[in-house]
Amino acid sequence: MSGSRSRIRVLVADDSEVFREALAAVIDLDPGLETVATVGDGRAAAELTSALRPDVVTMDLGMPVDGFTGIARIMAKTPTPILVLTANHDAAAAFRALSLGALDVLDKPDPGGDLDAYGVRLRAQLRLLASVPVIRHPRGLPPGSPSPFSAPRPDVVVIGASLGGPRALATVLGAIPASFPVPILVVQHIADGFTSGLASWLGLETGLDVREAREGDALRAGRVLLAPSGRHLVLSPGVAHLSDAPPAELFRPSVTTLFTSAARAYRDRACGVVLTGMGRDGAVGVRALKSAGACVLAQDEATSAIFGMPRAALEAGADRLVALEEIAPLLLGMVLGMVR
Numbered sequence: 143m144s145g146s147r148s149r150i151r152v153l154v155a156d157d158s159e160v161f162r163e164a165l166a167a168v169i170d171l172d173p174g175l176e177t178v179a180t181v182g183d184g185r186a187a188a189e190l191t192s193a194l195r196p197d198v199v200t201m202d203l204g205m206p207v208d209g210f211t212g213i214a215r216i217m218a219k220t221p222t223p224i225l226v227l228t229a230n231h232d233a234a235a236a237f238r239a240l241s242l243g244a245l246d247v248l249d250k251p252d253p254g255g256d257l258d259a260y261g262v263r264l265r266a267q268l269r270l271l272a273s274v275p276v277i278r279h280p281r282g283l284p285p286g287s288p289s290p291f292s293a294p295r296p297d298v299v300v301i302g303a304s305l306g307g308p309r310a311l312a313t314v315l316g317a318i319p320a321s322f323p324v325p326i327l328v329v330q331h332i333a334d335g336f337t338s339g340l341a342s343w344l345g346l347e348t349g350l351d352v353r354e355a356r357e358g359d360a361l362r363a364g365r366v367l368l369a370p371s372g373r374h375l376v377l378s379p380g381v382a383h384l385s386d387a388p389p390a391e392l393f394r395p396s397v398t399t400l401f402t403s404a405a406r407a408y409r410d411r412a413c414g415v416v417l418t419g420m421g422r423d424g425a426v427g428v429r430a431l432k433s434a435g436a437c438v439l440a441q442d443e444a445t446s447a448i449f450g451m452p453r454a455a456l457e458a459g460a461d462r463l464v465a466l467e468e469i470a471p472l473l474l475g476m477v478l479g480m481v482r
Contacts, residue, residue, distance in 0.1 A: 150197045150272040151195075153200070155180075169261075172269075175265060183207035184212025188215035199224045246333070294410055296477055298326075298407075299413045300412060300413070300414050302397025302417065303417035304450075306419065311328065312343075315344055322477065325363060336371070341366075354368050355368060355370060357384045361380050377400075378403075379407050391421070391425075392421075397427055398425070401430060418448055421451060426458070428455045429458045440463050442463040
């Protein structure tokens with residue numbers, strides 16, 4: 143488990159010695175990755191993360207000293223990208239881990255499943271997360287940025303998020319009351335099969351009517367609809383639709399697809415919000431919203447787990463960078479006509 147420091151260094155935490163060894167072997171098949179340590183509980187994971195400074199950590203949750211403890215300690219003392227590996231699709235546990243600071247969640251391989259295919263997926267995710275800067279640097283509003291409140295009162299809010307999004311969504315939606323007078327539609331990039339669990343978890347965390355979108359769902363005040371795994375979420379006036387169109391900007395569901403449909407259906411009566419995430423999904427949709435006269439907010443760098451999507455949104459014409467905790471109050475003021 144030694145090698146060149148130029149490799150991406152991975153720490154593996156799991157209570158099964160057999161799985162730890164198998165996972166290390168799968169990781170080390172990539173010459174650009176190396177497993178620097180394997181541990182069997184969350185406390186040891188936090189201690190070795192502090193001592194070894196790996197580039198990324200894989201974290202099981204059901205360990206003697208559980209993974210939640212490990213995540214909390216790592217993020218408090220030695221912030222490091224963390225990938226949660228879970229075997230049972232326990233959505234509540236997975237999203238609790240994300241709320242503590244883990245960046246993403248991935249299923250463990252099925253017994254008897256295609257380990258080679260799983261290894262390709264795992265190694266790609268580790269390479270991706272290792273590049274995420276978890277130490278944040280403040281970024282101010284660029285001089286001369288226009289006020290985001292020149293648009294009319296919105297009749298719909300559309301939100302896009304990726305890495306770090308579940309925690310950010312819980313913060314924003316948790317500060318919005320059930321009496322919120324317009325519908326909210328969300329695209330969150332997440333592993334297949336976890337969207338319904340995310341909806342349930344957000345419903346518990348926020349008290350809003352959060353659900354996975356279905357074809358023909360009515361857009362109702364205070365209702366939050368999440369795009370389901372593998373399908374685009376689009377809207378016409380008052381109605382949500384699902385689409386199996388090809389991926390947009392490599393994603394299905396795509397933030398750009400949702401935003402573009404909102405621009406067509408609601409013109410300047412839409413408001414877009416881009417939260418933390420890697421890549422540029424949503425940038426084309428931001429341009430569509432701005433061309434229609436709508437307002438677009440983007441989460442600022444200081445509060446983003448990763449600033450890729452918000453930066454792309456700003457470059458595409460988003461009106462303002464906003465700290466995560468300020469997004470909900472701004473939305474409330476806009477839809478209640480208290481901010482102009």
